[in-house]
Amino acid sequence: MKARVHVMLKNGVLDPQGAAVRHALGTLGFEGVNDVRQGKVIELDLADGTSEATITEMCDKLLANTVIESYTIEIA
Amino acid sequence: MKARVHVMLKNGVLDPQGAAVRHALGTLGFEGVNDVRQGKVIELDLADGTSEATITEMCDKLLANTVIESYTIEIA
Known part of the structure; x- marks a missing residue:
């Protein structure tokens, strides 16, 4: 399965x-x-079967710096 | 108007x-x-009213290095 994560600096x-x-x-x-x-x-x-919760965990732990960045997850 | 450009390295x-x-x-x-x-x-x-052709020109001239990168334009 494919997932796409967008990481943007917060407003x-x-x-x-x-x-x-x-x-x-x-x-x-x-x-x-x-x-x-x-x-x-x-x-x-x-x-296949990786849950959105797992992807959220990846974002929080590695992909985004949640102090200054927000992210959105799209699962394709 | 808002537009979003994705720039990815080519396969x-x-x-x-x-x-x-x-x-x-x-x-x-x-x-x-x-x-x-x-x-x-x-x-x-x-x-408002900026054409997709103009955005394509921005991508070709500045936003993407078309030798190694491909881009997609989404107009919102």
Whole structure:
């Protein structure tokens, strides 16, 4: 089974990577870019039957820093 | 309008970040993790009416290295 985890910085946490992308897009002549946030996507190929609870545990223990990051899990 | 771009390494391109995550999950006792691929997700807040062609151009020029990375665009 496949699962996809999105890890984004929480709202209010400064995102310098996103700010750099926004600035670079402006420099390249793209207008109307109001905001950019950059995060990680982690695609997991797991043994069939792995529970969502297990994936949540993976996120809490390793994949996300829950102090400053939030995550969402999509199971495909 | 919001758009979300996923940038992943193409199949066949070595993904050391993903390999490190897979190894770390094993070390933490999670079993059955066959493969992990890690990519980027970029959330763009754009002026209304920005065309998908413009977003594709942003990806080709800045957001993805199309030699080794593929991207998908989702418009929300």
